[in-house]
Amino acid sequence: MEWAKRKFNEQYEYWMPWIEDYFLKYFTKDNKMSYATREQLDKAKITGIQQVDTIQDGVHNLAAGQVGQGGLLQPVGDLVSKEGINRTERQGKDEQGGYLPASIPGLHGISGLSK
Numbered sequence: 001m002e003w004a005k006r007k008f009n010e011q012y013e014y015w016m017p018w019i020e021d022y023f024l025k026y027f028t029k030d031n032k033m034s035y036a037t038r039e040q041l042d043k044a045k046i047t048g049i050q051q052v053d054t055i056q057d058g059v060h061n062l063a064a065g066q067v068g069q070g071g072l073l074q075p076v077g078d079l080v081s082k083e084g085i086n087r088t089e090r091q092g093k094d095e096q097g098g099y100l101p102a103s104i105p106g107l108h109g110i111s112g113l114s115k
Contacts, residue, residue, distance in 0.1 A: 029069045030064070031067070032080075
C-alpha cells in the first residue's frame with residue numbers, strides 16, 4: 001500500500017503541472033503566471049461600486065493579459081510559469097526530476113542535482 005501511495009504521488013507531481021499548463025493554454029488563453037496575476041489583482045477590489053469594479057476588472061485583465069498568450073510579455077510569463085511555478089509545485093525539480101538542467105556539462109558527476 002505504501003508503494004502505491006508513493007507511486008501515485010510521484011506521478012501526480014510529474015503530471016499535474018503539465019495538465020494545468022495545457023488546460024490553461026487551451027481553455028483560458030492564460031499561463032500560470034497570468035492566471036496567478038489575475039487572481040491576486042482580483043483580491044485588490046476595494047469598492048462595491050459596479051462602475052469602479054468594472055474599471056478595475058479591465059485593468060486587471062490588461063495587466064494579466066500582458067504575460068498571457070499573445071501578450072507583450074508572453075515569453076516572460078511562459079518562463080516564470082515553467083521554471084518558477086512548475087518547479088515550485090515539484091519541490092524544485094524540473095520535468096526530468098533534477099534540480100539543475102541536464103544540459104550543463106559535468107553535472108552528471110554531482111549526486112542529487114540531476115536525476
